[in-house]
Amino acid sequence: MKIHSFKFYEKGLKRFFGPLESKVLDILWTHPNQSIKEVQKKLEQQDEHLNFNTVMTVMNRLVDKGVLMKKQAGRASVYEPVHSKEHFLDIQSREIAHELLEDFGPLVVNHMLDALEEADAEMIEKLEQKIKDLKKER
Template sequence: MRMQNFKIQSSGLGRFFGPLEAKIMEILWSSDSEITIKDVHHKLDQEKAMSFNTVMTVMNRLVEKDILQKRPLIRSFVYCPVMSREAFMEAQSKELTFDLIEEFGSQAVVHMVDALDQVDPALLDRLEQKIKELKKDR
């Protein structure tokens, strides 16, 4: 699974997926086990009328992109995410953090401190601690 874009304007899953894709992933990750298109369609259809085929197309595209797996079952298929939501978020966080530092280097460092301070100052302490831990292990 290889994400292409981090959308700057969006938030949450919308940063990585289209709007419908995001809703579908939300449903997949919320359901504990494997799930059929029918199930997903049923949930989406309650919010907004939508063709079964629309859901199927998008889900199969997610399979092509290695974000979902598709397994044949009796007379049907079941779908499930290749990664858990947590693993996905973890992987993206890692990838993006690396990219950010590769791309912007020390510029990013300055902004990190500001950003952490504004979003949640407690994270600053956490970061300071993490740095100390790493240095101690040397």
Template sequence: MKMQNFKYEGSGLNRFFGPLEAKIMEILWTNSLEMTIKDVQQKLDQAKIINFNTVMTVMNRLVAKGILQKKSVVRSFKYKPVVTRDEFMEKQSKELTFDLIEEFGSLAVTHMVDALDKVDPDLLDKLEQKIKEIKKDR
């Protein structure tokens, strides 16, 4: 499930989803249960009523994108995420990293190492360890 649009200006789930999609996914991941559209609609921003049909449309688009599963249950449908939030973020960060390296090569790697130094020096040690593992396996 490779997300087609990545938003640099966003943060967290908003980099991959629209605002309502992100809220819906957060609700589904937080509750760890299969939920109906009505269940999700009730958990969305309580102060602002969001139309049932809007929630249904967005959830069905998430099914079409391969993010949610949908199953029929007695005159209704229940939805659940295909993967956990952590699995989703892992997959998307991996895809994004591979895409950057494929397109920009050593420039992307250099910038990633520069960013590691500025963010967390311990990450450089982890990177060094990972590089040693890869070289050993070759």
């Protein structure tokens, strides 16, 4: 699944989705297999008072985007994420990294390395190991 919209100046899930979509996804990652009504109630607990049709529209759009699955549970439909939050973020960050490398090549690598000045020692160690592994493969 490729998300076609990336908002550079947002944070977290809002880089990929609208604010309400992000809230719905967070609810379903925490509590999968929820009906529209159940998600609506959880949104109300977050002071988001939305009508049923609005929540239904958002959830069905997330199904259309390939982020949620919809299945029948008796008379109601329940929704669950296609991937865990961690796996979704892994897929998207990998896609972004590949596109940046394709478009900007060495420039993006240099900027990522510059950003490592703020990284902890563990992240730098992982990067060093990854580089060693890549060299062995070639």
